[in-house]
Amino acid sequence: MPKLFGAALLALALAAATPTSATAAAPVPADAPTTAAFATATQSDQIPGRYIVTLKDAAVQSDTTATVNAAVAQATSMGATVRHVYRHALHGYSAAMSKSAAAALADDPRVQSVQPERRVRALAQTVPTGVDRVEADLSPTAAIDGKDTRVDVDVAVIDTGVDMNHPDLNVYKAGAKNCWFPWLPVLDMHGHGSHVAGTIGALDNNTGVVGVAPGARIWPVQVLNPLGLGTTADVVCGIDYVTQHADQIDVVNMSLGGSGSDDGKCGTVNNDAMHRAICASVAAGVTYVVAAANSHADAKNTTPAAYDEVITVSALADFDGKSGGLGKASCRADRDDTFADFSNYGADVDLIAPGVCIRSTYRNGGYAVLSGTSMASPHVAGGAALYKATHPGASPAAVKAALVAAGGTDWLWPSEDGDNTKEPLLRLRGF
Structure with missing residues (x-):
């Protein structure tokens, strides 16, 4: 054989996936902190009680490590549970915390924004x-x-x-x-x-x-x-x-x-x-x-x-x-x-x-x-x-x-085909 x-x-x-179009953020939920530093998100994709805190660039220019560590310590003292600390792409952290703690942090002059964590998917x-x-x-x-x-x-x-x-x-x-x-x-x-x-x-x-x-x-x-x-x-x-x-x-x-x-x-x-x-x-x-x-x-x-x-x-x-x-x-x-x-x-x-x-x-x-x-x-x-x-x-x-x-014939001819026959191209719109 x-x-x-x-x-x-x-x-x-x-292959690279085709990105989906962005959707506009929904109005801030009624029970969310009202400070302007608090980013909005749709209720459906928010993860309750979890936030990303980003520090202002000016706040970390002198000593990045010490400033970020101090910010994390502050959040911990307010009852937050810190999950990630960011030191490279941005400066800040993510944490699980109460709405009141998130609102208080958003009013801190060193903080650029506090935004709810959101779900992502393929x-x-x-x-x-x-x-x-x-x-x-x-x-x-x-x-x-x-x-x-x-x-x-x-x-x-x-x-x-x-x-x-x-x-x-x-x-x-x-x-x-x-x-x-x-x-x-x-x-x-x-x-x-x-x-x-x-x-x-x-x-x-x-x-x-x-x-x-x-x-x-x-x-x-x-x-x-x-x-x-x-x-x-x-x-x-x-x-x-x-x-x-x-x-x-x-x-x-x-x-x-x-x-x-x-x-x-x-x-x-x-x-x-x-x-x-x-x-x-x-x-x-x-x-x-x-x-x-x-x-x-x-x-x-x-x-x-x-x-x-x-x-x-x-x-x-x-x-x-x-x-x-x-x-x-x-x-x-x-x-x-x-x-x-x-x-x-x-x-x-x-x-x-x-x-x-x-x-x-x-x-x-x-x-x-x-x-x-x-x-x-x-x-x-x-x-x-x-x-x-x-x-x-x-x-x-x-x-x-x-x-x-x-089958259809809507493909270019002549081409690399080795014979003189143009095969029908599969066409399924009527099936």
């Missing part, structure tokens, strides 16, 4: 450029609005595993399977599978990112090791497991591949064990979405991409979530809105989807930006999930036909 090259990644970087979720580009944010089934409405579909991720406890994923833990090391629980020590899972179904929960089919139940099927490598035997184990649960699993994503070619239609030759397994699984009603691979070569020489029964996906370079080619390259050099310079191509490719600088969930509860056809494929898997949510009885062939028929 040939070794798989799965999880071949072309870029990895942490910034609101971003809509990744890929989700925007394929118009999943306009899908009535995805219903992306930050309210954590979940798409009622089951998607298996045959990969390096998935972070079982990621707060932005709906992982179906009872459905986890480790084919790489059967005696261990599923554990994504690489990050690739967790990233794929987030593009498919990250929760629409105002945290982190959102996936194409938010909240889809993710079945982690681990077939690749912590280096992103595996064998066809392990992959067949994963396909076998999915087929065992074909009455529950609707869609499979396989962002992996190895050398090989299509050995014929299902039911004819099929001396390839992986192809036979996929044939049986598709016959059982499971839709398979696979990556075209990253060799900038014809996908006919890569499996499972070469199989006719799967949906094979190439990668689009898109940096701004919009057509037109105006986006500025970010995590790697490429031309916006064109065929990614690494992506495989050819007659076996069915759809193209964003696969460059895609932000998604990652191992250890984190987020990361990755590039590859591995990142394009889960956009389509999420699209297949949306279609299955509203067409639960649809066959894999019907799902494929619907996605291809809805």
